[in-house]
Amino acid sequence: xxxMTIEQxxxxxxxxxxxxGNIGAGNATTAxxxxxxxxxxxxxxxxxxxxxxxxxxxxxxxxxxxxxIYLVVDGDIHGSIMFVQKKESARAMVQxxxxxxxxxxxxTEMELSAxxxxGNVITGAYLNSLSTLTNLTIYxxxxxxxxxxxxxxxxxxxxxxxxxxxxxxxxxTDFTDDxxxxxxxxxxxDEESDxxxxxxxxx
Amino acid sequence: MNVCKPPxxxxxxxxxxxxxxAIRDKHSKIGGLVHxxxxxxxxxxxxGNLAKFADTGIPELVKRLEKMGALRSRMxxxxxxxxxMFAFQSKSELTGVGDRNVAATxxxxxxxxxxxxxxxxxxxxxxxxxxxxxxxxxxxxAVGKPPKVI
Numbered sequence: 001x002x003x004m005t006i007e008q009x010x011x012x013x014x015x016x017x018x019x020x021g022n023i024g025a026g027n028a029t030t031a032x033x034x035x036x037x038x039x040x041x042x043x044x045x046x047x048x049x050x051x052x053x054x055x056x057x058x059x060x061x062x063x064x065x066x067x068x069i070y071l072v073v074d075g076d077i078h079g080s081i082m083f084v085q086k087k088e089s090a091r092a093m094v095q096x097x098x099x100x101x102x103x104x105x106x107x108t109e110m111e112l113s114a115x116x117x118x119g120n121v122i123t124g125a126y127l128n129s130l131s132t133l134t135n136l137t138i139y140x141x142x143x144x145x146x147x148x149x150x151x152x153x154x155x156x157x158x159x160x161x162x163x164x165x166x167x168x169x170x171x172x173t174d175f176t177d178d179x180x181x182x183x184x185x186x187x188x189x190d191e192e193s194d195x196x197x198x199x200x201x202x203x
Numbered sequence: 204m205n206v207c208k209p210p211x212x213x214x215x216x217x218x219x220x221x222x223x224x225a226i227r228d229k230h231s232k233i234g235g236l237v238h239x240x241x242x243x244x245x246x247x248x249x250x251g252n253l254a255k256f257a258d259t260g261i262p263e264l265v266k267r268l269e270k271m272g273a274l275r276s277r278m279x280x281x282x283x284x285x286x287x288m289f290a291f292q293s294k295s296e297l298t299g300v301g302d303r304n305v306a307a308t309x310x311x312x313x314x315x316x317x318x319x320x321x322x323x324x325x326x327x328x329x330x331x332x333x334x335x336x337x338x339x340x341x342x343x344x345a346v347g348k349p350p351k352v353i
Binding site: 056061062063065068070106144146147148149150151152153154155156158159 | 216217218219220221240241286288289290300327328329330331346347
């Protein structure tokens with residue numbers, strides 16, 4: 001089982017990750033709704049394994065400006081997790097949180113900090129559901145945020161994946177109220193952790 | 204990885220910690236660009252894609268240029284990229300992958316005796332690069348910064 005690469009993952013494992021994504025997104029939606037003080041809906045997350053290049057296209061091209069929130073995971077499993085959103089979606093979320101519109105195109109220190117917190121809540125919700133389902137201890141690091149071209153941001157998890165494969169696992173989560181707040185999780189467990197997650201889930 | 208002759212240009216979009224290496228034969232104006240993600244193909248299991256690594260991608264590009272008629276003795280290089288996009292990335296290892304990509308790139312070019320004429324590497328932002336093999340101009344664009352030609 002430890003020899004299994006991400007390409008060979010069974011449909012069942014995908015279903016499990018989707019379900020974890022679903023629960024995680026559910027928790028995240030509740031947390032977001034509380035934070036933002038508005039009703040937030042979500043759609044069933046889509047889980048896809050795709051080529052590094054396709055991910056950029058999915059986000060609207062490699063030059064599309066995106067906000068990436070990245071953190072590393074330690075404990076029983078090791079890896080990293082990224083939450084990435086189009087810049088406009090990130091801006092919409094931050095403005096809802098801060099409760100004031102901003103006329104500037106750039107994010108202030110305060111807004112970046114708010115964005116980090118949103119990312120923290122969302123990735124935390126996901127990791128929580130993973131930890132609960134698998135009984136594995138997972139410690140997330142403090143997140144860092146970066147706003148730049150999709151290609152440049154996505155190269156970070158892609159490089160982690162690059163050491164193993166040319167593909168990455170993408171979980172699309174659509175949060176909606178009036179604005180499009182959709183975002184994507186990118187999970188990068190190392191090979192050993194993949195096996196541990198599978199094992200913990202009874203595969 | 205791609206090679207071309209004037210008037211064609213080659214571009215690669217959104218280099219983060221990756222490095223874009225442009226090599227050109229000054230005389231025949233044959234040029235090429237390779238986008239490497241990782242420094243060393245020997246450190247990873249699946250090293251099938253030669254263009255992904257500095258130590259294999261650069262020799263491969265040189266080989267392809269030679270096939271088109273370029274001479275190695277006339278080749279010069281310009282490099283860009285190798286950023287550290289997230290602050291803590293560099294803490295997990297001694298140096299971040301961006302810096303290691305740049306170091307491996309320089310080493311690979313040195314081993315092939317190809318001089319580096321210009322570079323725009325490091326810092327914390329992504330770059331889109333366009334290479335013109337006719338003039339050797341290497342245009343570097345970054346978000347919120349004026350484009351520059353190195």
